[in-house]
Amino acid sequence: MRPGRCKPLTDLSPLSRSGPLTEAAEPLSTEDLALVEQARAALLRHYRPFWHTLAAAIRGTDGRVWTGLHLGATVGRLSICAEAVALGRAVLEGDGGVETVVAVRHPKPEEACQDLEVVPPCGACREMFFDFSPDARIILPGPGKVLLKVPLRALLPNPYRR
Numbered sequence: 001m002r003p004g005r006c007k008p009l010t011d012l013s014p015l016s017r018s019g020p021l022t023e024a025a026e027p028l029s030t031e032d033l034a035l036v037e038q039a040r041a042a043l044l045r046h047y048r049p050f051w052h053t054l055a056a057a058i059r060g061t062d063g064r065v066w067t068g069l070h071l072g073a074t075v076g077r078l079s080i081c082a083e084a085v086a087l088g089r090a091v092l093e094g095d096g097g098v099e100t101v102v103a104v105r106h107p108k109p110e111e112a113c114q115d116l117e118v119v120p121p122c123g124a125c126r127e128m129f130f131d132f133s134p135d136a137r138i139i140l141p142g143p144g145k146v147l148l149k150v151p152l153r154a155l156l157p158n159p160y161r162r
């Protein structure tokens with residue numbers, strides 16, 4: 001981390017503190033904070049620019065935790081999200097039920113701020129989790145980057161159906 005190069009987390013207007021996501025949010029538990037730390041630790045261990053730039057951690061409905069790494073690919077569209085890797089492990093090694101998910105991103109080398117940050121899941125991952133565990137909870141940054149835990153359904157109010 002390079003101190004002083006990250007944007008401050010304050011200076012929010014009262015209006016930006018509320019909205020559908022913050023209204024749907026639940027308080028983070030001690031286990032949720034530990035889940036964030038497990039994702040961070042996995043990324044710090046395995047970060048490799050371009051190839052492994054994100055990590056995810058899933059707490060299953062059985063209480064067990066699985067981590068996953070983003071898999072970069074020379075053919076960009078073949079890249080695999082960290083959440084998908086973690087979900088695969090949860091299905092293989094657990095009961096496949098997802099209670100809570102979090103993903104963290106490592107900044108690119110050229111970015112001024114080198115802090116790891118929690119990021120929301122991409123649209124495809126939202127759909128994937130909806131297929132496997134529609135009642136999952138997602139930890140993501142809210143206004144001012146304060147962490148929120150929200151129901152997946154709040155992030156995907158109109159999921160794809162075929």
Ligand SMILES: [Zn+2]
Pocket residue numbers: 081082083121122123124125126
């Ligand atoms: Zn994704």
